Amino acid sequence: MATSVLSPYTSREPVIHAGILGATGSGYLLDGPFERVEADGCLLLRPLSPEASFLLPEVRIGIGFHWERVEPQRFHGALRVHPDGLMVNEVALEEYLRSVISSEMKATAPPEFLKAHAIVSRSWLIAMLERGRNGMDAAGESHGAHTHISFDNAPGCREIIRWYDREAHTRFDVCTDDHCQRYQGISRGISAEVDRAVSETRGMVLAYGGEVCDARFSKCCGGMTEEYSSAWEDRDMPYLRSVADTDADGGCHCATEDPVLLGSVLNGYDLDNPGFHHWEEVITQAELSRTAMEKTGTDFGSIVGLQPLSRGKSGRITRLLIRGTKESLIVGKELEIRRELSPSHLKSSDFEATPLDKDGLPAAPGEIPAAFRLSGRGWGHGVGMCQIGAAAMASRGASYQSILNHYFTDAELITLYR
Numbered sequence: 159m160a161t162s163v164l165s166p167y168t169s170r171e172p173v174i175h176a177g178i179l180g181a182t183g184s185g186y187l188l189d190g191p192f193e194r195v196e197a198d199g200c201l202l203l204r205p206l207s208p209e210a211s212f213l214l215p216e217v218r219i220g221i222g223f224h225w226e227r228v229e230p231q232r233f234h235g236a237l238r239v240h241p242d243g244l245m246v247n248e249v250a251l252e253e254y255l256r257s258v259i260s261s262e263m264k265a266t267a268p269p270e271f272l273k274a275h276a277i278v279s280r281s282w283l284i285a286m287l288e289r290g291r292n293g294m295d296a297a298g299e300s301h302g303a304h305t306h307i308s309f310d311n312a313p314g315c316r317e318i319i320r321w322y323d324r325e326a327h328t329r330f331d332v333c334t335d336d337h338c339q340r341y342q343g344i345s346r347g348i349s350a351e352v353d354r355a356v357s358e359t360r361g362m363v364l365a366y367g368g369e370v371c372d373a374r375f376s377k378c379c380g381g382m383t384e385e386y387s388s389a390w391e392d393r394d395m396p397y398l399r400s401v402a403d404t405d406a407d408g409g410c411h412c413a414t415e416d417p418v419l420l421g422s423v424l425n426g427y428d429l430d431n432p433g434f435h436h437w438e439e440v441i442t443q444a445e446l447s448r449t450a451m452e453k454t455g456t457d458f459g460s461i462v463g464l465q466p467l468s469r470g471k472s473g474r475i476t477r478l479l480i481r482g483t484k485e486s487l488i489v490g491k492e493l494e495i496r497r498e499l500s501p502s503h504l505k506s507s508d509f510e511a512t513p514l515d516k517d518g519l520p521a522a523p524g525e526i527p528a529a530f531r532l533s534g535r536g537w538g539h540g541v542g543m544c545q546i547g548a549a550a551m552a553s554r555g556a557s558y559q560s561i562l563n564h565y566f567t568d569a570e571l572i573t574l575y576r
Contacts, residue, residue, distance in 0.1 A: 171361070171575055172287060174254045175238075176247045176341055177330035180218030180228075186237060186245070187213040201239040211344065212237050214245065219335060219342065226502070233257075233343035246330045247343070254341060255279055255356050261340035262375075263545060265349035266422040268552035272355035274561040277571070278543050279339055281363040281373040284574070286338075287331060288370065304391070310488055313479055317488035318454070321390050359558070361575040364566055366397045371569050378412045378434040379403050379472060379544035380508055380536025383565065388470030389492050389539040397569040400471035403547045405554075410435070411547035423549045434537040434546060437505050440514070442529045446499065450480060453498045454489070458482025460526045464499075464511035472540045473508040483526070492539055499532075509534030542566065 190210030192203045203212065213232045220226040235249030258279050259265070259272055267275075306319045332338040364371040372395065374386070386398040403411045413435045414420070420429070441449075447461050463481035467488065470476050477490040480498070489498050492507040512520060513527035521527045543565040551561050562571070 172251045172284070174249055174251050174283070174332065175330040176249065176254065177333045178214065178217060178231075178233075178245045178247060179333050179335060181214045181216070181231075181245050185215065186239075187215070189213060189232075192237075197238070199241060203237040203239070205234070205236060208234075210234075217334075217342075219340075229345070231343045231345040240329065244329065247334070251280070251283065252356055252360060254283075256352055257343055258339050258341050259352050259355060260349070261342040261425075263423050263549070264425060265352045267351075267549055268419075268422070269351050269355060270556060270558045270561065271423075271549045271552035272352055273359050273558035274543065274548055274552070275375070275545070276355050276359045277362050277364060277558065277562060278373045278375055278566075280359075280361075281365075281371050282339070282375075283332065284363060285370045285372040313481075313486055313488065315479075315486040315488060317477075317490075318494070319477070319490045320494045321491045322493055323390060361573045362571055363574055364397065364562065364569040365572045366395075366569045370574070371395075371397050371566065373566065373569075374398065374539070374542030375545055376536075376538025376540050376542065377428070377544075378537040378546045379540040380435055380506060380534075381410045381412065382472040382540070383542065383544060384470045384472040384474050384492075384540035386541055388472070388474055388476050389541050397566045398542055399567050401565065401567065403544050411550040412544050414546065414550045416550075416553075419549060419553050420546075423546070431505075434505065435535060437534050437537075439504070439532045439534070440518075440529055441499070441532065443527055446530060447482070449501055450498055454480075454487060456482075456485050456487050458486070459484030461530075462526055463513070464530060469508075470540075473535065474540055475507040475509070478507075504532065504534065506534050506536040506538065506540070508536050508540070 188203065189212065191206035192210060193206055195202050195204065211232050211234050213230060215230050216228050217231045218226065218228050233247045234253055235247050238246040238248060255276055259275050263275065303320055303322050308317045310317045334341040364373050381403055383401050383403060385394050385400050387394050405411065443460060447458055450461065451457055458480060460483045461480060462483060465479040465481060466475045467477040467479055474492045475495055476492055477488055478495045480487050480489065489495055495507045496504040509532045512531045514529045514531055515521045515525060516528040548561045
């Protein structure tokens with residue numbers, strides 16, 4: 159292995175600065191002894207015992223997604239309160255991970271899956287810290303939204319290709335919501351299994367070519383994972399290739415409908431939104447045309463077609479032609495497509511769109527559809543580890559090493575710190 163693997167993190171555990179965006183301007187309650195100091199114009203509350211914690215009574219989570227809600231959250235570590243009300247939790251990386259694993263999935267999930275998730279989350283985070291130190295992303299560009307606007311002569315309309323990486327956070331490393339990783343403090347309850355999963359993999363990350371892997375994960379790949387370039391910049395990573403999420407007999411891991419397994423893995427607000435391997439949604443003409451206009455700023459008139467122009471290897475649409483009676487527009491990449499067609503997000507861009515008449519039957523050619531039926535697969539971008547698939551693998555006896563080998567081709571496990 160090359161010796162250039164992130165030397166700042168090879169011998170010490172980093173401290174994470176997590177911005178609690180949903181709690182901006184809200185109050186806090188301290189439980190246990192804290193030291194109050196002024197630091198860089200902020201109020202810094204440092205815990206004086208490992209058991210000390212602070213409670214934020216109202217935190218908005220799932221911001222912009224269909225499971226958005228408000229709930230109380232409790233955290234270990236220090237609390238930094240900025241003059242404008244921004245709250246930042248300063249916490250050791252391994253403590254942060256204990257919460258991420260319990261927030262992204264339930265702490266009752268299969269132990270080998272929890273270990274795999276700990277390594278994936280740790281790898282992504284340390285890769286983000288390294289990129290954040292340089293103020294650049296992996297392609298040499300700044301963080302945030304990346305937009306390319308052009309004109310396509312074939313359909314005779316504009317094309318807007320936009321992809322999003324970690325938000326351009328300047329006052330903290332990561333936010334606590336789905337835009338980075340779900341981090342909800344100790345509110346979810348950190349089980350002995352999560353403690354073991356994090357402790358037994360302490361400092362372990364995925365590495366490739368002398369660098370820590372920018373490991374990714376999504377809820378459900380839908381049967382085939384996606385390549386990195388379908389969701390982010392136009393380059394692919396050897397360890398994030400598209401792989402079939404199947405076993406030796408051809409059975410799909412993430413197609414499980416085992417209620418016991420799903421109940422042990424998915425949080426309540428995920429279970430409130432059934433349908434992840436296969437899903438269907440009917441959107442009326444009024445809803446679709448209004449949403450698309452609000453999201454794109456384009457008055458399509460009535461939308462007469464949703465035509466995929468390109469798909470990734472998983473089937474996710476990466477370029478979609480929205481044809482209207484007034485205007486047409488090509489949009490991409492996968493997340494932008496999911497955003498443009500829904501008030502929050504579609505579960506996936508891997509879908510087939512069927513125009514319907516007023517009776518719910520397939521619309522005749524040339525007829526303005528009364529609605530569109532979207533028949534889709536998967537939940538999320540599909541790149542990297544499929545959480546449902548990995549949990550199903552673990553429930554059938556797979557080790558965390560075999561889970562990681564399945565989803566992250568050519569990557570190796572190394573230990574940065576102990």
